[in-house]
Amino acid sequence: MKGTPFAILVAMCLGLISFDTENRITFSLGQQTCILIQTITKPGALNFIALHDDENTAVKAFHSWTSELNINLMELHQNNDRYLKYQIGSKVFSIDPNKIFTEKGIANTLNSNYLKYPKELPIKIKQFADSLLAYFVDSSKRAYTIAIHNNSEANYSILNYKNPRLASKVFISSNEDIDDFFIVIDSLDYDFFKNLDQNVALQNIEADDDGSLSIYCHKNKIPYINIEAQDGHLAKQIEMIKLAYYLVTEKKL
Numbered sequence: 001m002k003g004t005p006f007a008i009l010v011a012m013c014l015g016l017i018s019f020d021t022e023n024r025i026t027f028s029l030g031q032q033t034c035i036l037i038q039t040i041t042k043p044g045a046l047n048f049i050a051l052h053d054d055e056n057t058a059v060k061a062f063h064s065w066t067s068e069l070n071i072n073l074m075e076l077h078q079n080n081d082r083y084l085k086y087q088i089g090s091k092v093f094s095i096d097p098n099k100i101f102t103e104k105g106i107a108n109t110l111n112s113n114y115l116k117y118p119k120e121l122p123i124k125i126k127q128f129a130d131s132l133l134a135y136f137v138d139s140s141k142r143a144y145t146i147a148i149h150n151n152s153e154a155n156y157s158i159l160n161y162k163n164p165r166l167a168s169k170v171f172i173s174s175n176e177d178i179d180d181f182f183i184v185i186d187s188l189d190y191d192f193f194k195n196l197d198q199n200v201a202l203q204n205i206e207a208d209d210d211g212s213l214s215i216y217c218h219k220n221k222i223p224y225i226n227i228e229a230q231d232g233h234l235a236k237q238i239e240m241i242k243l244a245y246y247l248v249t250e251k252k253l
């Protein structure tokens with residue numbers, strides 16, 4: 001602190017300036033590793049989770065707001081790729097980190113991509129997923145888990161959720177881009193975003209178990225919101241983070 005200008009010291013004392021703490025937790029994926037980068041604005045604050053390493057607008061949107069909202073970020077990082085590499089011997093398996101939170105999801109993702117794989121692989125992946133969940137999910141199931149994602153133009157949008165097998169309700173705003181949308185699991189949250197004219201889908205509890213964090217949270221009754229924005233829609237994703245933040249902080253669980 002020696003040499004820190006007096007005005008900055010005063011601002012820090014008044015809580016006007018905060019300095020984030022960054023923690024890096026390393027996980028082994030066979031002979032590979034990945035890290036969970038935790039940006040802690042305030043211990044115990046709301047956790048936002050970025051699972052896909054190539055979805056950078058979501059992370060940028062988070063960093064634009066850390067000083068104004070009490071939110072923390074957990075960002076999974078390996079090679080700036082959507083898929084994590086898990087290596088056993090000379091064989092490298094690519095795994096979508098948003099398909100590993102249930103045993104069924106792990107089995108489906110391995111079976112659909114590989115003819116054969118070591119029998120310990122699904123068990124090892126499940127152990128990895130469980131250690132991530134210990135960071136992502138509040139054990140009392142009271143605090144929200146909020147995922148932030150980016151998608152590209154036209155391959156995945158709110159229109160996918162017109163399928164009743166995926167969503168029991170869907171609202172499509174005429175004023176929003178179809179690639180910018182919320183996925184929720186509570187009908188009160190659905191009403192909140194709909195009333196704000198935001199694209200929103202209420203996930204069907206019967207939706208196929210694809211091993212995603214949203215399915216895991218829904219099945220385990222963990223409060224959850226997914227914020228999906230098109231890659232590059234920085235201002236929109238910042239707005240969406242703020243809306244989710246206000247919903248969660250106003251709502252008494």
Ligand SMILES: [Zn+2]
Nearest residue numbers: 052055149150
């Ligand atoms: Zn994603």
